[in-house]
Amino acid sequence: MAENIEKEIEAIKTVLTALEPLSPEVRSNVLGYVLTRLKIALPVVQQADRSGIPARPADLSSGAAGGAPQPTITHIKSLKERKKPHSASEMAALVAYYMANMAPEKDRTDRINTKLVETYFKIAEFPLPQKPQFTLPNAKAAGYLDAVGNGEYKLNAVGHNLIVHGMPREKDGRTAPRRARTSKRVRHPAKR
Numbered sequence: 577m578a579e580n581i582e583k584e585i586e587a588i589k590t591v592l593t594a595l596e597p598l599s600p601e602v603r604s605n606v607l608g609y610v611l612t613r614l615k616i617a618l619p620v621v622q623q624a625d626r627s628g629i630p631a632r633p634a635d636l637s638s639g640a641a642g643g644a645p646q647p648t649i650t651h652i653k654s655l656k657e658r659k660k661p662h663s664a665s666e667m668a669a670l671v672a673y674y675m676a677n678m679a680p681e682k683d684r685t686d687r688i689n690t691k692l693v694e695t696y697f698k699i700a701e702f703p704l705p706q707k708p709q710f711t712l713p714n715a716k717a718a719g720y721l722d723a724v725g726n727g728e729y730k731l732n733a734v735g736h737n738l739i740v741h742g743m744p745r746e747k748d749g750r751t752a753p754r755r756a757r758t759s760k761r762v763r764h765p766a767k768r
Contacts, residue, residue, distance in 0.1 A: 581695050588653075588699060650678045656700040659743040664697075664705045666738065668712055669720035671696045672731035673739040687728040688712070 595603045611617075652674050661667040671693050676686045694708050705711050712729045715721045720735030731739075 585695075585698055650674075652679075652696050652700045656702055659739060660745070661702070661743065662745070664702075664711045665715040665718045665720060666743070667697060667700070667702045668693050668715040668729075669731060669735040670739055670743075671700075672721060672729065672735060676731060686730055687724055688730075689728050 595606065598606065652671070655674055655678065656667070656670060659670055661670050668688070672686075672688050674696070675684060675688055675692065677684075679685075690709055690712060693711055694704065697704050697708075712721060712727075715735075716723055716729060720732065720738060721729040722732045724730050
């Protein structure tokens with residue numbers, strides 16, 4: 577399986593390298609030709625809402641054939657570029673969100689582990705941390721994930737809200753207005 581993932585990553589990099597210097601119209605023509613030549617039929621891509629995250633298939637109105645909803649196609653790299661995570665912990669939360677909600681149906685899971693995080697960091701071209709084994713525990717400590725056992729983690733409500741509502745950040749780097757801190761007065765024992 578790991579060999580297939582590495583081949584997939586290489587293929588994605590090759591395609592992106594070839595298409596990036598072309599204009600959008602030429603890219604579309606090239607992809608159209610390749611899809612036709614390889615006899616690949618893709619579902620319709622849905623537009624994103626204000627949050628920058630496309631609607632989930634269950635949320636979409638009836639599509640073509642038989643009134644079945646059309647699946648959403650979103651790539652982890654495009655999601656990363658829209659949401660702009662600032663740290664490995666935020667990126668881990670993004671991977672957890674992607675895997676639970678936006679990955680192709682056959683790949684969806686609500687649990688992630690270090691190997692999955694490393695794979696999707698590579699696909700999204702997000703820098704790998706020096707010690708990847710600490711990425712998920714750090715994301716848990718930041719409040720984005722919950723441990724579910726056996727080295728697996730699950731996105732929690734804080735992580736979900738970060739991805740859907742808190743990213744990308746405002747220009748000053750904050751996700752939401754913060755309350756001013758109040759200093760606590762320390763009472764010293766009265767001098768005698």
